[in-house]
Amino acid sequence: MITYVRYHDLVIDTMRLARQIPPDSAVIVGIPRSGMVPAAMLAAHLHLPLAEPVAFGLLGALLGGGHRDAQRLRPGPVVVVDDSCYMGRELRSAQGALVGIEREVITAVLYAHPDYENKPDMFVRSIPGPRFFEWNLFNHEVMTRSCLDFDGVLCVDPTMIESRDPAGYAQFIKTAEPLYVPRRCKVHRIVTHRRKKWHNNTAHWLKRHRVKCDRITMRRGSVEGNIEVDGTWKGRQYSADDAAELFVESDHRQAKRIYEVSGKPVICPTSGEVYQ
DSSP states (O other), X not given: OOEEEOHHHHHHHHHHHHTTSOTTOOEEEEOTTTTHHXXXXXXXXXXXXXXXXXXXXXXXXXXXXXXXXXXXXXXXXXXXXXXXXXXXXXXXXXXHHTTTSOSOEEEEEEEEOTXXXXXXXXXXXXXXXXXXXXXXXGGSGGGGGEEEOSBTTTBOOOOHHHHHOHHHHHHHHHHOOXXXXXXXXXXXXXXXXXXXXXXXXXXXXXXXXXXXXXXXXXXXXXXXSXXXXXXXXXXXXXXXXXXXXXXXXXSHHHXXXXXXXXXXXXXXXXXXXXXX
């Protein structure tokens, strides 16, 4: 079963983790990149200095907190924070960078894998795989096996006025603000109810925002805006694509319908729901 975690969940779970941090802790050390998000929140919430493992271990340097270096820190343990751990490579690497600082090192994550033998000292939730986070889904290698909706996923949705006005919609397609932009991996396929006449404009937008995909599937004809029709059509495209293992759809009603038609998992980042 797929688990999807949103930024909203991260904030709540970081505050839960804050209650576990020892009150005599001296500094929060965040593991770049995604670990720095909860680490910065914890440091601000607990009024503690913030550091990065290598710089702190080698140089005693701090990213913030009012101290020029680690020598001026109050006594107490160093808390190493990451968003999650699976095999624990990043935690072990961070601990290695802190060898010799002569302080207790405590490891803390928001999400731990239940099969990880050497769990961190503290964590908030145990989540088995597969699991995806809002902050890394679109740069995860699963994108190479995924179908993506366009409006509402890659870019913001058009307004009602833009949707109903051909000139306004043409302008929207050219200038739409990006939302979730995959850059690490090439997307397997984009499946959108945009009509094929907008293909060139859509391709130009993707190129401008450095989004690569193997295939763009667009609607033929003029039927648009019907949840049942659009969801069914997308579901059939997804079902017939043996290489596609995941669909990301912005509208929760369409997402449900896509799952019903295809029988394959669908993530709706707007609602945080996974249909599976």
